[in-house]
Amino acid sequence: MTDQPYRPQVPAPQVEQLIQLRPLLDEEFVLSEIDRLRRERRAVILAHNYQRPEVQRTADFVGDSLGLARQAARTDAEVIVFAGVHFMAETAAVLNPDKVVLLPDFRAGCSLADTITAQGVRDWKAQHPDGLVAVYVNTTADVKAEADYCVTSGNAVQIIESLPKDVPILFAPDRFLAAHVARQTGRELHIWEGACHVHEAIRPDDVRAQQAEHPGAELLVHPECGCSTGVLAHHPDLQLYSTEGMVHRAQASNADTFIVVTELGMVTRLEKEVPGKTFVPVARTACCEYMKMITLENIYESLRDLSGQVSVSEDIRERALRPIERMLAVG
Ligand code: 13P
Numbered sequence: 001m002t003d004q005p006y007r008p009q010v011p012a013p014q015v016e017q018l019i020q021l022r023p024l025l026d027e028e029f030v031l032s033e034i035d036r037l038r039r040e041r042r043a044v045i046l047a048h049n050y051q052r053p054e055v056q057r058t059a060d061f062v063g064d065s066l067g068l069a070r071q072a073a074r075t076d077a078e079v080i081v082f083a084g085v086h087f088m089a090e091t092a093a094v095l096n097p098d099k100v101v102l103l104p105d106f107r108a109g110c111s112l113a114d115t116i117t118a119q120g121v122r123d124w125k126a127q128h129p130d131g132l133v134a135v136y137v138n139t140t141a142d143v144k145a146e147a148d149y150c151v152t153s154g155n156a157v158q159i160i161e162s163l164p165k166d167v168p169i170l171f172a173p174d175r176f177l178a179a180h181v182a183r184q185t186g187r188e189l190h191i192w193e194g195a196c197h198v199h200e201a202i203r204p205d206d207v208r209a210q211q212a213e214h215p216g217a218e219l220l221v222h223p224e225c226g227c228s229t230g231v232l233a234h235h236p237d238l239q240l241y242s243t244e245g246m247v248h249r250a251q252a253s254n255a256d257t258f259i260v261v262t263e264l265g266m267v268t269r270l271e272k273e274v275p276g277k278t279f280v281p282v283a284r285t286a287c288c289e290y291m292k293m294i295t296l297e298n299i300y301e302s303l304r305d306l307s308g309q310v311s312v313s314e315d316i317r318e319r320a321l322r323p324i325e326r327m328l329a330v331g
């Protein structure tokens with residue numbers, strides 16, 4: 001017997017395992033198909049401010065979490081395509097049990113929402129049985145179902161301010177937003193130690209580097225930012241803004257250059273709404289890969305096949321509705 005080199009017995013790979021056979025779709029075709037299907041299906045496309053520029057351009061409405069939830073609550077469309085992340089589509093599904101809600105890519109999750117579970121909230125409540133639970137909108141529907149109030153970055157301060165002073169408040173899951181709310185309201189909160197990986201990674205040094213390059217630029221800082229405490233030490237009067245709040249601030253301000261301290265998709269929205277002013281992303285790395293999973297191609301496919309339907313069980317839906325409606329009523 002000849003001494004042959006050892007070769008593992010691996011079946012030959014199928015050609016489709018080696019090559020991605022799906023051809024790239026022509027953008028003009030995709031855009032015209034999205035428009036045709038949107039009309040045929042009586043659909044509306046809602047996009048978050050962090051979406052890709054081309055997705056923002058094709059959406060019927062672009063906004064922050066609160067604005068998108070409001071649009072979802074009032075739309076008479078039969079199909080809602082959510083160009084955002086899973087918890088946003090779920091909120092739309094809670095508000096619209098009779099509509100089809102589509103999320104074009106189910107991998108579009110949220111690292112912040114993943115820091116808390118319904119069981120986690122139940123255990124926490126058991127430690128503070130007389131407390132009220134306020135959860136950020138960046139949570140799953142079953143977490144919202146355990147809460148008394150739901151808040152967004154646009155109305156968290158107002159909602160917490162309105163709660164009775166003698167009741168402990170459990171605030172979850174973002175610890176930086178919680179710190180901001182505690183500062184603004186002067187209330188002591190029980191805080192869940194969650195954070196968003198994108199915002200947490202923005203450091204005071206990133207802000208300082210951009211300030212050195214753009215002296216006199218105004219800061220637009222989102223309260224989810226890990227850097228905010230460090231930045232506030234140098235700018236104690238600094239206001240923090242939800243993504244939509246940044247648009248209003250940039251419109252009202254006399255400044256002509258802004259350092260945008262949040263996910264970099266926000267720059268697209270600001271440039272559209274406030275033409276003539278300059279918006280500098282705080283860091284090119286401040287990019288939410290979950291938000292960017294939504295593309296023109298998967299919006300088209302989702303509308304074509306009605307794929308990616310998001311639903312919430314009736315029991316969870318009924319319990320999550322009350323905190324969501326309280327959120328919609330404020331701000
Ligand atoms: P906004 O509610 O300010 O749009 O923020 C949502 C979000 O996911 C921030 O990371």
Ligand code: SF4
Nearest residue numbers: 110111112196198288
């Ligand atoms: Fe979630 Fe952070 Fe992405 Fe917002 S930026 S969707 S909080 S992971």
